[in-house]
Amino acid sequence: MGTDHFRNLANDYPKTKREYSGVNRFLNTSAFTRVLPNGEVVSCDWLVYSPAKTCVFCFPCILFSSDRSIKLCTSGDNDWKNITQNLKSHETSTKHIDSVLTLAHCSAAARRIDAELHKNMIEQHKYWKNVLTRCVATIAFLCERGLPLRGSNEIIGSGNNGNYLGVLELISQFDPFLSQHIRQHTNCGRGHSSYLSKTICEGLVTLMGHKVLDVIKQDILKSRYFSISVDSTPDITHTDQLTIIIRHVNMTNYEPVERFLTFIPISSHTGQNLADTLLQYLSKQNIDFTHCRGQTYDNASNMSGKYIGMQQILKNKNSLVDYIPCAVHSLNLVGQSAVDCCVEAVSYFGFLQRLYTFFVASTRRWRILLIHIEQKPHCLIPKHLSDTRWSARADATEAVFQGYQQFHSALEEIAADDSQNRDTRNQANALAKHMDTIEVSFICELWNDILQCFNQCSKLLQSATIELTTAIGLLKSLAQFISDCKEKFDIYEQKASDRCGNSSYKYESATCQIPKRKKHVSEGSAADAMESMTGKQKFKVNTFNVIIDQLNSAFKKRIEAYSTMQQRFGVLTEFESMSDDDIVAAIERLVGVYASDLSSDFYSEFCQFICWHKEQTKKKCSKEASTGIAQHMFKLMHKTGI
Structure with a gap:
């Protein structure tokens, strides 16, 4: 097994205290490593510490050295003042090298006393790993397409055993390994492991979900800044759930991405409850809300309200979390208001539905x-x-x-x-x-x-x-x-x-018949303009x-709702059409808002960036038509190492 399980490594060793001429010395973790001439630090796997004797020992020499006069294989060494020199001298000794070679020779799997057991264990490990590989691939296939996994039973050969077992049965027709596994280990009743049961399936789904979430969180940490988008929606069981989505820049391809995080059941739609639910979840996932720079929702008052809406409550927590109404919701509301504005428009869409x-x-x-x-x-x-x-x-x-x-x-x-x-x-x-x-x-x-x-x-x-x-x-x-x-x-x-x-x-x-409007006495007998x-x-x-x-x-x-953001960030993409004074004023406003994110000399950096961008434009750098100018510049900056 080696020494990994009982080296007893720790951050400090208070019980190893020894006094040298009034100076206290202790064992420290540096004794378990060695620095090579090229500066590389390697671990001294042969050295172990005994808490009972508060000494260090040489593991190979204890087992195989015939020279019992060596302290590191008998009583142990606790001379902390000279421990570095003692260990170096021992490591280069012939007897130590012989013991290490003997240990390596005896540790080979073919020479162990449990060699057959070890071989069988390796084969079993490989076997069940192959089973899990097929199970994971099947689950990923079904989950990517939003297909249900389970059926009404778990009987192999049944037409109602669900997509998960059904796909595995299909694969087994072309995979001899899986075909043999299904014949030997399925439909055997409880207590017989097959790794195809609903318990293992649900466990794998949970583990895969946690892994995906961990990857998303790591991406968020790499990009640092992010924005949030939330909405509530009922599921098929009529349970209202809060949907949480985070938008950030992927630092691999430097493109903005949206990542779904979770559904959270909610019982109240007040702005305070929605804000508390979001903040608690972000805190639980170790996502720092102070790095959030944007929030977007639909136009419901409990979310977009200026006083007790969710956006204002979050802004009170972090003043840099600017609220931007969802553009698609805004567009739909524009059309909805036009549909409801007159009888003819309402009647027309009613006619379409009747048709x-x-x-x-x-x-x-x-x-x-x-x-x-x-x-x-x-x-x-x-x-x-x-x-x-x-x-x-x-x-x-x-x-x-x-x-x-x-x-x-x-x-x-x-x-x-x-x-x-x-x-x-x-x-x-x-x-x-x-x-x-x-x-x-x-x-x-x-x-x-x-x-x-x-x-x-x-x-x-x-x-x-x-x-x-x-x-x-x-x-x-x-x-x-x-x-x-x-x-x-x-x-x-x-x-x-x-x-x-x-x-x-x-x-x-x-x-x-033309409808006539009822006139008030004060209007007199003058003809109504509509009547004519x-x-x-x-x-x-x-x-x-x-x-x-x-x-x-x-x-x-x-459109006015977006004007503030446009005025704030427009300089980053529209500087070519702006005068120097306008650029100065815009940069000052930007630095004033994001003082914690931008340095005071950001203007000089931006001026240098403008010159660099013009040079890159002259070189006719490629620009993808599907991306905007901001994304193009961001990719270009990272590509050229700016």
């Missing part, structure tokens, strides 16, 4: 729709609206936009089919007439343009490598697109008229302008 429900409620109606859809290439089937996935509205609108005529023809065929029941024919006729109106066609054109842009922007904002500057640029470009749409009313109207074959608005129809408007003007004022204005207002409000 979807009408066709999917009957296989016969669905078959009729598919026949009409197949007549036009790239035509989409109707989509269901989702309350949580905003992209579902874009998919539903695009389906109707692409197959407007096909949907209408299918509804007309169903309405004219005498074999259909009366309610079905009435519903089909009502939906078809709804599609005949220019208002529905107009809103379909408008929302398709808007939602397609929203959807593309939302996908980019959900990228793990998105930068704040890029996110703000995307939101601003989308806001500009919405503003430009306000001048396209006539274009949308013409497209809508061509699509539905109708150019009359509902308030211009002879059968439509045409149907087109009323639709433009009450629907089109309201949607566009609501979108513009919501965008302006949410």
Whole structure:
């Protein structure tokens, strides 16, 4: 076994005290190492310490030396004043070298008295290691894909034994080792080890999870600074859980990454409880919250509140934890506010849901729709609206936009089919007439343009490598697109008229009664301006302008939330377009906020960086199109050793 188990190494040895002319001396750990001429420090594995005799001994010489006059193999050596010289002299002696060689010769596995037992133990160790290798690979495969592991039983050969045992059975068809193991060690009942049981499986999952978490924590420690993103969501058992995600820079490839850490069950949604839960978890994982530099959540008041919200409570703990609203949530809220801003917009999305429900409620109606859809290439089937996935509205609108005529023809065929029941024919006729109106066609054109842009922007904002500057640029470009749409009313109207074959608005129809607003006595008898408007003007004022204005207002409000961060960090990526005075002012603001992170001479370093960056740009350094300028500069700095 060697000396590793009984060398009795310690930081200090108070019981070894000896006095030399009034000076106390002790054994110390340096006696167990030796410094080679080249400066390398090696361990003296042959030296052991006896707490009972408070002396050191030579392990090989105790066993094999025939010279019992050597102190290190009989009474031990405790002359701490001369211990270094004594040990050096002993180590280079012929008798010690002979003892070490004898020990090495006798320690060989083939010459041990338990050689057969040792050989069997090595084979067993290798055997079960091979079993575990296959088990771990199977678990990793299933977990990476989010597949369940266990079934209703653990019987090999059963169709209900779950994915874990099922995959192992499949592998065994091509792996003789695993096939033999399954034949010999499975379905043997309790008390027989097979390493394929649910207990071992769950234990391996737990160990692998801990290992993944440890790797993530090590990466966080290497990058030092990080930001947090949390949200609460109920699971399938209706248990509310807090999701904790950390975002940091990977110091291997110098790219920002997002890492999921854990789910934590919570019983309260107050900002204080959420903040306490997060801080307790970070403390338990030895993640220093003082290194946190950002926090982002949705726009719920318990998280984003300025006074008792989670973001303010955390900011009170660490003043540098700046709150940035989630860009994707902000974009979804912009669209939601526009949908709810007027009756026509709400009615349109209600119509999309009714259209979807009408066709999917009957296989016969669905078959009729598919026949009409197949007549036009790239035509989409109707989509269901989702309350949580905003992209579902874009998919539903695009389906109707692409197959407007096909949907209408299918509804007309169903309405004219005498074999259909009366309610079905009435519903089909009502939906078809709804599609005949220019208002529905107009809103379909408008929302398709808007939602397609929203959807593309939302996908980019959900990228793990998105930068704040890029996110703000995307939101601003989308806001500009919405503003430009306000001048396209006539274009949308013409497209809508061509699509539905109708150019009359509902308030211009002879059968439509125009609602009149009740006037107060103080208003007199003057004619109401709305009463004198045409149907087109009323639709433009009450629907089109309201949607566009609501979108513009919501965008302006949410883009302002990012302006502080943009003003603070914009100098790092926009210095080429800034004057020297603006750069000085921006750097002073940045150093003032992050005084604990940046040195006072950061400005001079940044000026040198600007010059270096210009030289690198002249050399046409490669720049990946998928990364932003900040990531590109960060990679370039590490690549060149700046």
